[in-house]
């Protein structure tokens with residue numbers, strides 16, 4: 240499609256502006272989406288403030304951020320059209336991680352480890368723009384009854400699904416989730432759907448903890464704010480009490496906070512699995528009491544991106560395993576993206592979960 244579009248161009252830390260650029264041309268295997276919604280991810284915030292440890296060769300643009308998006312197909316390349324999987328007018332959501340399909344990791348289906356991957360909104364232009372192109376192999380039909388805003392968040396849901404699959408929750412498990420942000424609240428709902436016995440949510444802000452309660456957490460603990468009704472000075476002791484001394488079967492960390500990453504080691508019981516998901520800073524090192532871990536057969540695992548979990552995430556969204564609406568607390572127009580990013584970063588406004596940029 241020829242013409243101009245508005246886009247938020249990131250140039251370097253704390254420098255971004257609304258510009259007019261050419262609408263991107265579709266390649267043979269691509270569709271052009273009119274963007275309808277794009278979530279503001281913690282990694283967009285990190286990128287904006289120049290503290291992203293990833294993909295930033297020099298931490299600079301020009302780059303259009305935004306990797307959690309959904310939109311309407313308005314144009315299709317020849318190959319995309321002949322596949323007849325989609326048609327113009329379809330409502331779709333996008334998997335921004337484009338693996339090469341040819342490297343040694345891709346051919347082993349370990350696409351999250353692809354050596355040549357390109358990620359929309361992270362290493363190539365993303366969806367804080369009126370239009371974005373996507374390969375037809377990396378889009379998914381939005382289920383009926385699911386809004387564009389909810390569909391945009393299928394990206395973090397797919398990543399959450401990977402974490403919860405890795406956690407391998409069993410019926411009746413006592414699970415501890417660290418971090419009642421959008422991802423933690425998605426993971427919590429998936430963990431519930433997989434049959435966990437009890438779920439404890441641990442955080443430092445009551446707004447998120449109360450959201451967790453309303454979405455089905457059994458226990459919530461605020462480990463920082465002594466004025467909180469949920470304040471807990473000794474979390475391991477509390478978990479010990481609740482589990483009759485056994486401690487947690489599963490622990491997941493959708494947070495990069497050092498205190499949580501380290502503290503999680505103390506709430507895991509015998510044979511427990513701990514899954515690291517949140518983004519630590521580059522220098523963070525974990526101290527593991529190895530003998531104790533070995534003789535108690537505990538495992539530390541990681542979850543990175545969303546290899547082949549989109550279909551499961553889509554089903555969970557479609558079939559009501561996830562209340563996504565409850566997580567979207569704020570919306571912003573494209574022109575106000577910087578305001579939205581600064582808002583998400585500002586500790587003076589703790590009452591928020593997820594912000595989404597909406598387009599008309």
Ligand SMILES: [Zn+2]
Nearest residue numbers: 280282307395
């Ligand atoms: Zn994200």
Ligand SMILES: [Zn+2]
Nearest residue numbers: 339342345353
């Ligand atoms: Zn590859």
